Amino acid sequence: ARITLRQLLDHAAEKCYGVPAFNINNMEQALAIMQAADSLDAPAIMQASRGARAYANDIMLKHMMDAVVEIYPHIPVCVHLDHGNEPSSCMTAIQSGFTSVMMDGSLKADAKTPADWDYNVGVTKQVTEMAHLGGVSVEGELGVLGSLETGMSEAEDGHGAEGKLSQDQLLTNPDEAVKFVRETRVDALAIAMGASHGAYKFSRKPDGSVLAMNVIEQIHEKLPNIHLVMHGSSSVPVELQEIINQYGGQMKPTWGVPVEEIQRGIKNGVRKINIDTDVRMAMTGQVRRVLQEDPSEFDPRKYLKPAMVALTKLCKERFEQFGTAGKA
Ligand code: G3H
Ligand code: 13P
Ligand code: NA
Ligand code: ZN
Numbered sequence: 001a002r003i004t005l006r007q008l009l010d011h012a013a014e015k016c017y018g019v020p021a022f023n024i025n026n027m028e029q030a031l032a033i034m035q036a037a038d039s040l041d042a043p044a045i046m047q048a049s050r051g052a053r054a055y056a057n058d059i060m061l062k063h064m065m066d067a068v069v070e071i072y073p074h075i076p077v078c079v080h081l082d083h084g085n086e087p088s089s090c091m092t093a094i095q096s097g098f099t100s101v102m103m104d105g106s107l108k109a110d111a112k113t114p115a116d117w118d119y120n121v122g123v124t125k126q127v128t129e130m131a132h133l134g135g136v137s138v139e140g141e142l143g144v145l146g147s148l149e150t151g152m153s154e155a156e157d158g159h160g161a162e163g164k165l166s167q168d169q170l171l172t173n174p175d176e177a178v179k180f181v182r183e184t185r186v187d188a189l190a191i192a193m194g195a196s197h198g199a200y201k202f203s204r205k206p207d208g209s210v211l212a213m214n215v216i217e218q219i220h221e222k223l224p225n226i227h228l229v230m231h232g233s234s235s236v237p238v239e240l241q242e243i244i245n246q247y248g249g250q251m252k253p254t255w256g257v258p259v260e261e262i263q264r265g266i267k268n269g270v271r272k273i274n275i276d277t278d279v280r281m282a283m284t285g286q287v288r289r290v291l292q293e294d295p296s297e298f299d300p301r302k303y304l305k306p307a308m309v310a311l312t313k314l315c316k317e318r319f320e321q322f323g324t325a326g327k328a
Contacts, residue, residue: 002069003076005100005137006187008043009227009271017323018266021045021229022315023082023276025052027064028283032308034068034075036315040325043076045272048098049083058096065097075328080139082274083107090127090138100137102190103127106144112169124184132185139272142180143172143192145232149202149210167212170194174218181226188227188272191219193265195232195257199277202255211261213268220269227271233257234277243285247292259321266322273322282314283307 012019024030024046037044046068048061056064065079081093081101090101105120124140131138144165146153151164172191181189194211195201202210220228236256244251262273286306290297297303319325 001073001076002065002097002099003043003078004135004187005045005078005080005139005227005272007137008045008076008078009188011043011327012271012324013225013227013269015323015327016266017327018262018271018273019043019045019078019324020315020318020322021047021080021082021272021274022279023047023049023052023274025055028304028308029279029311030064030068032311033315034072034077035308036312036319037075037077037328038072039312040316040319041075041328042319042324042326043078043328045078045080045100047080047082047102047274048093049081049276050085050089052082053093058092062096078137084127087123087126087130091130094131094134094136098136100139100187101127101131102139102141104141104190106141106190112144121180121183124180124186128185128187137187138184139188139190139229140180140184140186141190141229141231142177143190144170145192146170146194146196149204152196171212171215172219174215174222177219178222181223186226188229189219189223190229190231190274191216193230195230197232197277199234199236199251199256199281200254201232201234201236201257203253205255206258206261209261209264210257211265213261213264216265216268216270224269226269228265228269229272229274230257230262230265230270231274233262233273234275234281235259235262236277236281240278240281240285244281244288247285247288249284249288259318263321273318275318278314279311282310286310 084090144153290303
């Protein structure tokens with residue numbers, strides 16, 4: 001059945017587990033995630049970005065969500081909008097059957113001016129007021145996702161050394177988080193704690209903690225009833241990099257967020273863990289393998305099926321690691 005983010009994460013908080021939120025863009029991804037959830041009796045979050053909506057069409061996504069709910073009626077599924085950038089994109093997602101939306105007012109608030117603060121609080125509050133009327137959950141974001149290693153924010157990454165942000169600027173301020181939640185009434189809060197989007201998070205194998213666990217702990221202590229969300233939480237497994245590169249890919253050496261760090265986060269109030277890059281890598285490795293091993297192959301099912309199997313395996317690993325397995 002379809003459930004809201006609030007319903008799912010309230011249960012996760014009560015039982016102290018985390019839920020991976022996998023990005024989907026197509027039928028193969030939706031089916032692979034649900035097969036994993038079904039085999040482990042795990043509740044699932046499927047999220048679609050604005051890019052996914054443009055790629056697949058809202059009507060296609062809507063019917064795809066209906067379809068997986070019909071195929072797996074016993075699995076609780078939250079359908080979530082990832083990084084909504086305007087109240088209007090949140091409202092159209094709700095019209096398409098999403099049970100949860102992210103209003104990311106921090107996209108425009110990287111400079112951290114008072115005007116950015118007012119903008120973020122204003123748009124987020126506007127969305128929560130409307131969404132809650134219809135029983136839809138809302139995720140907000142406060143902070144700049146970026147690498148503590150490079151000092152680069154998601155907006156600046158790759159633009160050289162200029163404009164590097166300090167540790168302080170890259171991390172969500174706990175007191176501001178309290179104010180933000182009080183003013184906006186969001187159900188879940190995405191925080192900046194040292195992770196960044198995409199495959200290139202860390203250029204060395206992390207030794208010790210790569211995330212600002214103290215920030216997570218402080219925010220959780222001040223806001224025990226708010227569900228924390230970690231973006232940029234792909235682990236970028238070396239095995240997946242190797243498969244891609246073994247079959248003609250050219251990924252540069254890179255490290256993601258270690259699963260143990262996410263598990264520590266879950267002990268401190270992190271309930272939703274966003275994963276897209278690992279999804280992409282799991283599928284692409286198999287597509288490359290099949291096409292390279294058999295260049296005469298031209299039936300898409302021959303490479304999409306192994307891609308789905310690899311994604312299902314990844315999802316099962318995360319459901320086990322985050323304690324989601326058995327909680328449906
Ligand atoms: O945070 C962004 C997600 O990875 C979605 O990426 O906008 O390319 O679909 P996308
Ligand atoms: P990754 O790029 O680490 O998978 O992060 C995805 C994400 O945060 C989507 O909102
Ligand atoms: Na941000
Ligand atoms: Zn994100």
